Amino acid sequence: MVDKNILNGKKHIHMIGIGGSGMYPLAQILHSQGYLLTGSDNNETETLDAVRKMGIKVFMGQAAENIEGADLIVYSAAIMADNPELVAAKASGADVIERSDLLGIVTGWYDNAICISGTHGKTTASSMTTQILMEEGVDLSCVIGGKLKAIGGSGRAGQSDVMVCESCEFVDTFLKLSPDIAVILNVDADHLDYFGTLENIIKSFRKFASMASKCLVVNGDDENTLTAVDGLDKRIVTFGFGEDNDYSARITAKKGLRTDFELYVKGEKQGDYSIFVPGEHNVLNALASIAAVREVGVSYDGIRKGLAEFRGAMRRFEKIDEIDGITIVDDYAHHPNELAATLMAAKGLDFERVIAVFQPFTYSRTEILMEDFVTALSIADVCVLTDIFGSREKNTHGIYTEMLGDKIDGCVYFKTPHEIVDQQTAEQKDKNFAQVIDYLFENAKEGDLIMTLGCGDAYKIAKRLAKKLRQARGE
The missing domain is CATH 3.40.50.720 (NAD(P)-binding Rossmann-like Domain)
Structure with missing residues (x-):
């Protein structure tokens, strides 16, 4: 300690x-x-x-x-x-x-540390919450896992007693924090190389929730989250689409990246709101942010303005370029549930085809969640896979991209000799990316949405493809 x-x-x-x-x-x-x-x-x-x-x-x-x-x-x-x-x-x-130990100490300096956790959506919800507080004029401090244009990076130092802190469950890092308002967006099976079972993940979130000094803001529609907080002697504020939540929403319109919804507080309509990041999962992120900032006194006018100004964190449905009717977007989604939510949101937009370019991250996650990946990636009209990015792992699992690709109808991948893949060299990754980029360059058509997906460096494919398409136009 x-x-x-x-x-x-x-x-x-x-x-x-x-x-x-x-x-x-x-x-x-x-x-x-x-x-x-x-x-x-x-x-x-x-x-x-x-x-x-x-x-x-x-x-x-x-x-x-x-x-x-x-x-x-x-x-x-x-x-x-x-x-x-x-x-x-x-x-x-x-x-x-x-x-992470220092971060834990720093969160204890603030009387209103809003610590936002969850298997998915932490960066977006933390960024939304930060944007709302900024629009309200709160001189907050924040530590988030992605870059937000409103603050010019991933953090900010303010003079108020309010802090927003993205709180990651991996290796129980979030148990080092000192949350006043603990937010739980969702709880799913992830990082099983560390936790082993879903039950252990739920136990870890329960420990995190028990540390909140003021209240819990939790997803009232999520069974695992409710299990994690069940019986805790804490004030609990719920959000979700279910009408019995303290904060709930009814979606009224979707057009392009915009979603309009009615906000209900304890069953009474409060007003009409809009967000400009796609997908129902982002309405849930907005509800979590609304519930959290209300705990520190932010006005509904400030909330409405903050949500309207928010255009996403970098690497969260981030538009890279649009060339000759081909739209290129990058997203950090890397867990099957994140992929499904992101791809369903993409399919709800006005594109002829959604092409998912996915970089699997770690052998253990790919092996354990193989069938869930198949289901999620099959939502796309076309799925293109890179070699697996091993990151911190050695391939003791004997897992390769083709094992996933062969389960997805029409999946495109480029088979590399296993002994070369296992070396995880920069030269081999660059060659594999070049194969993917060449395929996309030759097959993309007007009306396509090409999405690079993954928590590694798949974003490089998006940027290199955009450059190649522009060079082909003589730009």
């Missing part, structure tokens, strides 16, 4: 991997509190430019001498144990803390 007072008396904090999406918001908050910060990273990014504009010294590349003078060193989970700065930090006698 990390000492909650570890920051007491600290002046100089060094952050290894300061340009990461999870580290940058913490750097903003710590900087606003007057700490002297330094950091290091291996790649130049727009985020590092933003860090430097705050007056924070950034070292390119990681070396033992970079931590000199620091009395606290923070590192992200992506930093390997043999990283020279981390090795030097542990030998220095200074305190060393992992990013």
Whole structure:
């Protein structure tokens, strides 16, 4: 257990991997509190430019001498144990803390920490909630898992007592937080390589819910969520399409990316609202955001304006380009339920065909949820698969793309020798992506919606395809 007072008396904090999406918001908050910060990273990014504009010294590349003078060193989970700065930090006698532990401490600084959890939708709901609070004029702090244009990145440091924190269940990270208002969007079987069973996931969400100091905001339509909070001695606020929820919605119109709905509060119609991100699942995200911000006193006018201004977080149904009637969109969906919701939303739009380009992520998830992936990806008119992105895993499962592809009618994939796939080299991935891009370039037609899907780097396919289509036009 990390000492909650570890920051007491600290002046100089060094952050290894300061340009990461999870580290940058913490750097903003710590900087606003007057700490002297330094950091290091291996790649130049727009985020590092933003860090430097705050007056924070950034070292390119990681070396033992970079931590000199620091009395606290923070590192992200992506930093390997043999990283020279981390090795030097542990030998220095200074305190060393992992990013998620620090985030847990920081959430305890706020009297109204809105911690948004769920197997799916966390980034969108966190971004929606942030957008609403911004439109209301609340000077909030936030840490979200994607980039939001309204705040120019993945985080913000404010002076109010309100914080929005995306709260991830993977390896029980969210159990380190200090939620005042704990939001649970949904609970599904995911990260089974860690949790093992759905029952263990539900238990973990129950622990998270039990930590809320003020109230729980939960999906009253979701059976697993209700099981997780059943019997807890907490004030519970429910949202969903069911009329018995505290906050419910009735969809009145859908056109393009816009969905109109009536909001009901305890059964009474409150007003008419619109969102500009597609799909019924995003109406649920909106309801969760509405319920959460009402707990900190946001007006319904502020909610209406915030939802109308929200155009999605990056990598959440993000439009990349439109060329000759071919629309290219990228989305982070990587679990079968997310894929199904996203593809159903896409099918409800005005396109001739929906082409799903999916990068399976991890061998264990692909194996365990194989049949669910088949069902979800079959919603698309055409499914194109890349090789599996192993990420943190070795392929001890003997799972390959063709095992999924052969179960989906008309699925397109490019078979790579197994011994080459297992090496997971950048050169092989680039070759596989090039095969997919060539297929899409040759077969896409006016009226198509091409969606790259996955939590790895499938977005590169979308951007490279758009570039190739524009080059073909002489642009």
